[in-house]
Amino acid sequence: MGVIVNEDEKKTRNIFVRMLLYHWTVQPIVKSPAREEREKYLFLFWKGVLFNRWQLFASSFLIQFCCGSLYSWSNFNAPIDILIYGTKTANKAPNTFYIAVGMFGTTAMLLGPWLERHGPRRGLLLGSSMFGIGQGIAALALYKKSIAGVYVGYGIFGGFGLGLNYISPVSALQKFFPDFRGVASGFAVAGFGAGSIVWSKVYLPLMEHYSLPETFAILGAVLTGTMLLSAVVMRTPPNDFTAHGLNVRGEKVDATTGDTLHHDDKMAADIDDKTLDLETQKPVHDNNERAPIVMTLLQSIFSPDFGFMYLMFFANQLFGLVALSRLANMAEDLFDQTPTEASNVVSINGVFNCLGRLVLPMLSDLAIKSRFRANPPFARKIVFLFNLVVQVVIVAVLPTIIDRNNYDGFRAVMWILTFTYGGGFGTIPCFLTDMFGPYNIGTHPSSIMRQISNP
Numbered sequence: 001m002g003v004i005v006n007e008d009e010k011k012t013r014n015i016f017v018r019m020l021l022y023h024w025t026v027q028p029i030v031k032s033p034a035r036e037e038r039e040k041y042l043f044l045f046w047k048g049v050l051f052n053r054w055q056l057f058a059s060s061f062l063i064q065f066c067c068g069s070l071y072s073w074s075n076f077n078a079p080i081d082i083l084i085y086g087t088k089t090a091n092k093a094p095n096t097f098y099i100a101v102g103m104f105g106t107t108a109m110l111l112g113p114w115l116e117r118h119g120p121r122r123g124l125l126l127g128s129s130m131f132g133i134g135q136g137i138a139a140l141a142l143y144k145k146s147i148a149g150v151y152v153g154y155g156i157f158g159g160f161g162l163g164l165n166y167i168s169p170v171s172a173l174q175k176f177f178p179d180f181r182g183v184a185s186g187f188a189v190a191g192f193g194a195g196s197i198v199w200s201k202v203y204l205p206l207m208e209h210y211s212l213p214e215t216f217a218i219l220g221a222v223l224t225g226t227m228l229l230s231a232v233v234m235r236t237p238p239n240d241f242t243a244h245g246l247n248v249r250g251e252k253v254d255a256t257t258g259d260t261l262h263h264d265d266k267m268a269a270d271i272d273d274k275t276l277d278l279e280t281q282k283p284v285h286d287n288n289e290r291a292p293i294v295m296t297l298l299q300s301i302f303s304p305d306f307g308f309m310y311l312m313f314f315a316n317q318l319f320g321l322v323a324l325s326r327l328a329n330m331a332e333d334l335f336d337q338t339p340t341e342a343s344n345v346v347s348i349n350g351v352f353n354c355l356g357r358l359v360l361p362m363l364s365d366l367a368i369k370s371r372f373r374a375n376p377p378f379a380r381k382i383v384f385l386f387n388l389v390v391q392v393v394i395v396a397v398l399p400t401i402i403d404r405n406n407y408d409g410f411r412a413v414m415w416i417l418t419f420t421y422g423g424g425f426g427t428i429p430c431f432l433t434d435m436f437g438p439y440n441i442g443t444h445p446s447s448i449m450r451q452i453s454n455p
Helices: 007-012 015-023 033-038 055-072 074-085 094-110 112-118 120-144 147-176 181-209 212-232 297-301 304-324 327-335 339-369 376-403 407-436 444-453
Strands: 041-043 046-050 260-262
Touching (some): 055 094, 055 212, 074 120, 074 147, 120 147, 147 181, 181 376, 339 376
Antiparallel strands (some): 041 046
């Protein structure tokens, strides 16, 4: 049961408690008529091109593509250790990746409510600026041969910027596509998988032609510039936005009056500064559809549903994190493959990761819109059930494949595993939106994915 807090109780609270509650209170952005008029166009400073929500797909993909550069960091480990310590066995450079991934997850989780209050454009401007500053610090640190400077620059500043930039387009697309949440979810994060493939092929040629400090400066300019340009067109929907008869929350509305006709079976975010008695929510139709359960951000995070989803996502990613991070080593050590072949396997693996992020959430949308008319959360659950079943089968057969030295079979099961691994990342944003509404989406995915930021 929710608790209604009156104004007197609010005033007597400690200032730090009030600040904490304010930060974790999600308020949707209410736009002025002048702002809505400006945002009818793709560029706020030029009225030459009308805005269309599908244009955000390209912007989101580019942003995620740049964020995916994080997972190509391993290419820098040996060159940085050699530059600073004179030997690649120092193993100090890999710590930069761990710091960056930790900052990535923590920033995305803690700044989610701030992002929902200020919008994706400001989030991207802040995140891109922090990343650019971090690249500059790292370049200077490499010039001075300071590993601590690399930790601070790329690890802290860079991880902060990439974490904020990762959640910004995900949040925006979930609001703009209540009718295609799976497609929006998958496309938003597919760029991340594509980036991890492409940037690993870019780093080595750059380092062959330029010094390490110059390489970091060039990459900082290219990545930061791309993300800043993409931020210019990012936005949230107008106040009265609907798509195919659905508002931002996914509720059907009357085309003429804008009144809600009925609610989908999901939980929506609370947009007020108080909670409601959950037991007062009653069915609004005879066909077992019920009104959304109104929950604050903190209530939803501590709800049993969110806890079970956290465990579900953890189970979906656990084996993939352990196995795929050592894929090249397994190919070389267990099957006596060459480093070139191992590198090729990893590259193809990235393609399956990207495909999983795209295809599986799209299939969940198809189940919702097909003649089956599946309930949205149920369709997402089926995707995760499929992923878990496939991974259990792979865990069962993998020892036999290794014992028989069946390299072709090994590659096949690893690529299938990666497909389901990526599918989990692609499906979780739309699943969380279906369950808890679009105004908590800035925090929920990052709270769940925070578990993977502890390598």
